Amino acid sequence: MTAKTKLPQTGGCCCSALRYALSAPPVMIYNCHCTNCQKITGSAFTTAAAVPESGFAFTKGAPKRVEWRADSGALRYGLFCGECGGRIVNGAVPSSGMLSLRAGTLDDTSWVEPVGDIWTKSAQTWVRFGALTSEGQPKDYAPFAAAYRAQGRF
Numbered sequence: 001m002t003a004k005t006k007l008p009q010t011g012g013c014c015c016s017a018l019r020y021a022l023s024a025p026p027v028m029i030y031n032c033h034c035t036n037c038q039k040i041t042g043s044a045f046t047t048a049a050a051v052p053e054s055g056f057a058f059t060k061g062a063p064k065r066v067e068w069r070a071d072s073g074a075l076r077y078g079l080f081c082g083e084c085g086g087r088i089v090n091g092a093v094p095s096s097g098m099l100s101l102r103a104g105t106l107d108d109t110s111w112v113e114p115v116g117d118i119w120t121k122s123a124q125t126w127v128r129f130g131a132l133t134s135e136g137q138p139k140d141y142a143p144f145a146a147a148y149r150a151q152g153r154f
Contacts, residue, residue, distance in 0.1 A: 010107050011088075011105040015086070018063055020088060021056075027052070027145050028144045029047065029050070029148060030116050030132075033117060033122055035122050036068065040087055044123070048100040049103045052098060053091065053099050062082075063079035064080055072136065076093065077093055087105075115130070117129045117130065118137065119135070
């Protein structure tokens with residue numbers, strides 16, 4: 001049986017100038033292989049936790065903001081530390097009510113387990129995927145959310 005994860009969860013950037021608290025559980029955790037995530041991380045993908053905007057708050061520091069046009073054409077923004085440059089969270093313009101939290105910024109990542117992969121059409125050829133995939137931005141996140149709920153983390 002999976003151990004339950006307790007809230008709040010906390011996290012922050014590398015230099016600790018920017019800290020946050022997560023007071024609501026993620027809706028799902030996934031890997032994103034879009035070209036923007038590849039550039040931001042300097043890696044093949046990022047692992048993100050979709051969290052309710054109302055359940056996320058910065059507790060120390062003031063983030064810097066950057067906006068860009070995503071591979072999907074949507075306007076997105078990212079909040080990051082102005083000191084070390086660590087990206088914490090991304091959101092949509094206008095707000096969708098959800099944020100994409102960079103899961104690696106959590107203090108405790110032991111419970112983080114992605115349920116699927118999105119933007120696989122821009123993934124590196126050597127990456128292997130699990131059962132849930134989407135070549136681009138999913139039109140329906142219900143299968144991802146259901147698989148995450150089935151993990152029983154919260």
